[in-house]
Amino acid sequence: MAKEKYEGLISGLYNRNETYFILSAMLFIASIFIGYAFAGMLEPILGKMLGDFKRRLVQGELQLTTFSLFANNLKVALLLYGGGLLFGLVTAFYLISNGVFIGYTAAQFQLGDFIIYTLPHGVFEVLGIIIAGAAGFKLGSIVINILKGLLKLQSDFSMSNQVKYLLEANWDDLKDTLIMMGIAVVLILIAAVIEANFTIAWASYMKGVA
Numbered sequence: 001m002a003k004e005k006y007e008g009l010i011s012g013l014y015n016r017n018e019t020y021f022i023l024s025a026m027l028f029i030a031s032i033f034i035g036y037a038f039a040g041m042l043e044p045i046l047g048k049m050l051g052d053f054k055r056r057l058v059q060g061e062l063q064l065t066t067f068s069l070f071a072n073n074l075k076v077a078l079l080l081y082g083g084g085l086l087f088g089l090v091t092a093f094y095l096i097s098n099g100v101f102i103g104y105t106a107a108q109f110q111l112g113d114f115i116i117y118t119l120p121h122g123v124f125e126v127l128g129i130i131i132a133g134a135a136g137f138k139l140g141s142i143v144i145n146i147l148k149g150l151l152k153l154q155s156d157f158s159m160s161n162q163v164k165y166l167l168e169a170n171w172d173d174l175k176d177t178l179i180m181m182g183i184a185v186v187l188i189l190i191a192a193v194i195e196a197n198f199t200i201a202w203a204s205y206m207k208g209v210a
Contacts, residue, residue: 009179017138017176024133027095028126035103046104070192073125077132077184081177084139091136098129117203121195128187135180142170142177 014021035042057064076098083090106114149166153159 013176013179017134017180020134020137020141021130023137024091024095024130027092028099028130028133031096031099032103032106035100035105036107037103039104039107042100042104046101049101050105050108064196066192066196069195070189073128073188073192074185077128077181077188080129080132080136081139081181081184082136084136084177085143086140087144088137088140091133091140095129095133113203116206117199120199120202121191123191124187124194125191128184128191131180131187132184135177135184138173138177138180142173145170145173 035046076094079094080091083092083094106118146166149169150163153162
């Protein structure tokens with residue numbers, strides 16, 4: 001019974017927000033391919049960023065611990081979600097910029113090695129980012145709906161009651177975004193645990209077998 005309820009929750013959540021999930025996935029995945037395909041052109045822009053990241057990693061400024069990885073990706077997820085407050089424009093920007101950087105980074109390594117080192121945690125991380133992006137786009141649509149409603153307020157009725165009704169009308173949609181963010185955070189945490197504790201061992205084993 002609990003399993004059916006859970007599956008119903010997930011399927012219902014997806015069905016109500018399918019457009020946002022597809023938009024988020026398309027932007028992010030397309031940006032990864034663009035970053036990979038046009039890595040040479042992007043070198044002047046992203047080469048310094050990647051070099052600085054490597055330097056900080058080597059010098060110990062960045063730690064590949066569960067907490068640091070989770071905190072970094074949580075920051076990205078929150079920016080994707082919060083970007084919805086600006087009609088989803090910031091959400092789109094962060095999806096595209098992160099996707100392009102991942103694609104560019106992949107082009108700097110042997111593709112097989114990159115896949116081996118990113119696959120275990122990457123599945124959860126990518127899903128988390130896409131879901132956070134979808135939540136951001138949904139939040140953007142809520143903001144637009146509320147603004148439209150505010151423009152239609154009638155002076156001959158109680159303003160406070162009209163605003164209250166407007167907020168209540170969008171409450172279920174807002175709950176959807178919070179549930180989506182909750183799922184995204186869980187996926188990002190799983191990704192951080194795997195990357196910090198299992199990815200290197202997995203990659204060494206796979207390269208040894210190969």
